[in-house]
Amino acid sequence: MEASLHTWLETEFTYFKVEELAGELAALARDDQDFILGWIRRIASTHITLAWQFGRRAPALLPRMERRLLEAWAVHTCDVFDRTGLQTALRVMEQVDSFDPAQHKHDAAGALFEDFAPVLGNFVCGLSGRRLRIEEGDKAWTDGERIVLPPLVAEFSDRDDNFQLAKVMVALAWAQTRFGTLRVDHAQIAAGYADPERALSRLNALETLRLSARIARDLPGLHREMQRLARVAEPLTPAWQAFAARLTRDDASIDDSLALLAAAYAEPESPRWTGQLDLRPDAVAAARAARLDKEKARLRVRLAELLEEQAENRASAASQDTHPPAAEVEPRDEGGQLDFDITLDGVPLAPPDDVRQLLTSVYLDFGEIPPEYLTPAGEGEYDPNLVFDRPEDPDAVWHGTYHEKGAELYPEWDHGRQHYRKNWCVMREKTVPPIQDDFYRQTLVKHQGAVKQLRRKFEALRDENRLDRRQTQGDEIDLDALVEALADAKDGREMSDRLFVRLHRAERNIAVAFLVDMSGSTKGWINEAEREALILLCEALELLGDRYAIYGFSGTTRKRCELFRIKTFDEPYDDEVKARISGIRPQEYTRMGFALRHLSKLLNQVDARTRVLVTLSDGRPDDYFDVYRGEYGVEDTRMALLEASRTGIHPFCITLDREARDYLPHMYGAARYVLLDDVRQLPLKVTDIYRRITT
């Protein structure tokens, strides 16, 4: 054990004293030892100091924390390290170390954020209103756009109760946005009192009362759950009972709470309910300020666009009236659902989804749609590029300070940690700059003979319709079989019932994505062979009518993962695509996981019975400036392939690496790859292989 600790914690350089730790661990049961050692080893692959700190603390924590929670804590620490670095990660470790067991006596039954967030994210989406995001943070609160929840909800000794409590928090946060709590400036209101903190907490309590009553009306089941969880709460004082009487009325609004605030402020005590959220006036105000102008502009631009569409539809019939175009919106808030009737220039219109979302959001901010929001934007009043989120120019991010805006984030499997690094790869799609040259024509000339042969082979593949004779059912009579059967019958033998011909039409229903290695090592011959292979492939695939897409991939470190669009599934194989194939040039390094994950996602959006993902590569996954080397890269790629397989995609790899036998069978499985010794074989072999794997 000591020797392992020396190795994992690299004590030769770090001088960590592992002898004491080993002694402490030796006193534990074998099972506990293995658990802690396993985690030390896994965390050490992320950062040695973190692993060392974990090792020092874990033995004392184990008796009072469930393993599930210790694991969650370890993974959380690694996540924090990934996102913000060593100092904050160490702080997270210390927090666990300093925690008071009395306060955390139910932690073992706690509901973990990562477990409840996906469920409650969908839950809150089902309730009507603005789409709210769920995020992890220190406490439970909302700014009207996101709901922040703590990493662990552990107030009760029952795990399900803790989940229900998290649900109650989400529902209260939703109710705050839905029923107007966040419509006022809390900071300004609180500033009118000698003790703003106290005023704020009283307002929060009044609002929780009011919102609970709303929930009782709209979601009675949820309200019962809230009452059940709060059964030990203190009874309300007479003053608070009086407040409650007013706030539980059907028409009670934030104004009633504000009217009662002075009286509540004077009360010596303020009740606090189970699941009550914190009120964060600064965050609410900041989110609201950022939202208002943006949404006003967006709504006005969209209204102008809708009007224009409408005018086009009526084109010639339109009268030459000069009155300014007008929009009217009638909000309907009935049966718990928000909806809007829009009339544009006197014509009723079903609002498109994005417009409905905008209207909902504006309505929640004001309790109505202010008239100035309904004036369609005039010509050139707003630049739609500024108002709407447009895709960023993938190269522009490198000119200024680095940011991840507009990029897609993908996880990466950390083999050492045995866990994903969340949102690790920063991926952007780029288009290959097309090069209009003679490459396409030259390739066809160069492989003239082969092209003819290919066409023949692929045409045979296309006509898969065949007649199945002597069937028990079918569209037509098999006359030969019938004559035989009648002769048999005359002879006194039993007549066969296989008398029909059936046309067997096997419609090809295949979608295939090609992922082409564009790493620096493909420079020269390999790059040329890859491009030739793609052209021959496209020629063949056009004959078959299979849907296909071609993407290239490359990257430098996790921050710059690039996927190059050469042909999407919807694009036709035209001159532009041919020019892009010609324009494929070697780029940086071979980071494969993100590319496989992204292409799997794209493939899964295509409607096809069979989905194939073919990688064309010249070597093992490798990223020079990063941990993405050796086992790490191979294991992440393997995991990405497993994920793809789990969704029903068939991955396949064509490689030129002579050493590939060392790792490819591990990544793809024995039969899912093929190794070409000679790069010159590539163009012809690729089509041949394609034929094999799709029939």
Next chain:
Amino acid sequence: MNARTLDPTERLIEKEPYYEPVGEEIALFEAAYRQRIPVLLKGPTGCGKTRFMEHMAWRLQRPLITVSCHDDLTASDLVGRYLVKGGETVWVDGPLTRAVRCGGICYLDEIVEARKDTMVVIHPLADDRRTLAMEKLGQMLEAPAEFCLAISYNPGYQSVLKDLKQSTRQRFVALEFDYPSAALEQRIVATESGVSDAVADKLVRFAQMTRNLKGSGLEEGASTRLLVHAGKLISDGISPVTACKSAVAQAVTDDADMLKAIQELSSSVF
């Protein structure tokens, strides 16, 4: 206990099938019927298309022959084929031919699911020729005035690639169906399943919540049909939360997180 065998070409719907009109679809259908124009019903699954057809068949007092299309449905399956019986070959009409012969209503449900080559057999029937070519018999069948062709498809559910061809869709008068308004849907659920108005109201509210999830992980929200199923279970003594779980949540998704979220929604409403 004996199952009855019915010949659809001779059977007329006697009892009025319950149907709540949403707009002018009944008048439109009747006008199209009189003018001999085929009808295309568009709309999400379970919103009442099939029930509407039954109602129209009852109104017009014509036999209704429904064919559920699937990707192996061939032209012969619709038109008819030769069979061998006792050493003789015998021609047997397909459902489309039977409907034409008896002047009934032929309803091809989820037409997009059928093979592309199958769809062309309905083309001459769907324009002013109103004939059905029976190539194997060497005959043309001319449809009587009473015959009516109706097809349905679900634009949200069908993929772009399987979309209906322009040459097909441009032969039809299209009626668009959607989920009914909340009040109407509540009435339908209460009438069909026998639950109280209050329960029907909650069921509809729950359905709207699931429809909010469309596009955020759910392909389609709960249909009116599913609500009626849930309502029937509730009328039979099953608790509302359990009924919603079995009849709605499990029917719309298999995803564990989504299932749990939908269950939490239903337990919040009831």
